[in-house]
Amino acid sequence: MVSFIKADAIKCTQPNKVRMKGFIGKRFEANRLNRLRLQEEYFLLWPFQEHCPIGYGYHQPHPDITLGDWHGEFLGTWVSAASLTAWNTSDEELCKKIDILVRNWLATQKEDGYLGTYDEKDRWKSWDVWVQAHDLIGLLTYYHYTGREDILKAAIRVADRVLKDFGPGKRPLHKTGPHRGMASSAILEPLIWLYWETGDKRYLEFGRWLVDEDWEQPDGPRLISSLLSGLGVAGTPCPKGVEMLIDFAGLLELYRATGEERYLKTVLVAWEDIVRNHLYITGSASTGEYFTPDFVLRNDGVFRIGETCVTMGWIYLNLSLGKLTGEARFFDMVEQSLYNHLLGAQSPDGRGWAYYVGLRDSKRYRWHTDPECCPSRGTRMLALMPLYVFGVDNEGIVVNFYEKSEATLTLNSGVEVKIEQETSYPFDGEVLLKFALKEPSYFTVRLRLPGWCEKYEVRLNDEPIETLVDARGYIVVDRVWCNGDTLRMNMDMPVRVVIDKFGNNLRVAFMRGPLVFAADSSYLPERCLLDDIVVLLDPIEPAKNIRVLKENMDTVHLVVPVIFVEPNKSRDAWRGERYCVLTRRNGEKKITKYIELVPFFEAGNKDPICYLGGVSRHIEPVINITYQVWLPYIWA
Known part of the structure; x- marks a missing residue:
């Protein structure tokens, strides 16, 4: 594997090394039992097996369940969510379901590597590259879960089929798909993932070409130039919410690979603008799925506000920024969105999802929404959460989220630490951490201090201690830790x-x-x-x-x-x-x-x-x- 030029400040936990048992954990379990396990395979497979015509309208053979030819994205998203969940829970039933579905899915892959939902005459029109991006997301997650080389090879074939037609001296990507090519640009992030896996610089060079040249064409999305010139997200040529946020996640991945500061600066400028001008108090954004230029945050659901895809995209971007920079402010944004708008879009039993969620509205939880993008993305977001509760940095352990949980962490020194977290957060501000390790070891424990918290107390083995908050926004406790040590934090919650x-x-x-x-x-x-x-x-x-x-x-x-x-x-x-x-x-x-x-x-x-x-x-x-x-x- 290729090393990052810009390494992450926080290394995530492997899915099978952590268990969530609190409020998020219950929603995660509902997601597993009542959504992922019950997903109908034919609903995901038929576009690949029978193909979709171009355009927006009722399509055969299932006119009751799909509108639009983007339907192919749902399979890759489901495979990603299901793989992470099965990896975390060792759910054999779910694992078998994934294996069967992936086998049937890959049976539709063409000899040239194409794994899509369009006939040859419609190749690369409409949402085709967008579908390829989600193919890669699903396949690469499944590959990391199983370690199967045939899955990695299938993903490489998908990517190489795209690179055969697009890139320097070939077809422009921004002329494919909607929203000035922002939908097709979703392929940036998984292509850089392939670069990490294979070391093949073609994927890296494609990424550079895409953002430096293709994006900046007169009819392209011009994300970098627009944002760095101060136009804000609503002033870009196409301020479509989720596609833009997904492209920012890809731009961050390209920054990790190149160290090009313009890429990071672009995302941070957009982040500041969204927080200042576009973010609801509940942690979502968008009116009619767009960032609006008037900065008016409408409350009524009739305006189609707070699309769940946008909520997921915002959380996803902040998780990436948080692990890259190690700064607590990004995890604060995740917390705000997760506990309010994302879980407000998931039915309590985990079965249904709401497409839009207003601040003056009614909930409309549905098993299938038309299109299905919001339920599938919400499902994937919950599946990602176990990776981020705890992390490891160069000095020790980082606690990003307060959730009843347990984890086994391997520090950079090689020391293995088992950590248990007891809390009723977010309903109570008390958190108790218990540490188990074979022999005393010196390392640092960082506790995220939420931005809303103005008064707190930390106790080590039931004795109050003085602590400092570092520049990243974490309470720092560094010492020689012993088996059985406890760390208790009480946050006032007025x-x-x-x-x-x-x-x-x-x-x-x-x-x-x-x-x-x-x-x-x-x-x-x-x-x-x-x-x-x-x-x-x-x-x-x-x-x-x-x-x-x-x-x-x-x-x-x-x-x-x-x-x-x-x-x-x-x-x-x-x-x-x-x-x-x-x-x-x-x-x-x-x-x-x-x-x-x-x-x-x-x-x-x-x-x-x-x-x-x-x-x-x-x-x-x-x-x-x-x-x-x-x-x-x-x-x-």
């Missing part, structure tokens, strides 16, 4: 009342730890609407009268004082009409009560309409509003 400088005038949101809270219609008094609520805040200490209600270890609610106008009375029978007749006006009668706010991931989940079977269009209309994050307030 309720935070948040205002929005750019919108949501005279409204507030509520946070505690990494969690964002929402008002849920299921917890309101009878005949009270979400729009009737006005939060009462103490003018000196806004969070003073807000209580934390811990129902169980899987959630936490806030009890908030509110006033609302007594609901107007209308006729009980709507008679199928759009409008009803008001029968009595209540004037200005106001009632003071307390209501419960629920975590965003839980918001709207009691509405039975959330869980419809069958196949639903991604543009399924919003027919009712069951929750909202930003609430009007007055001073008590």
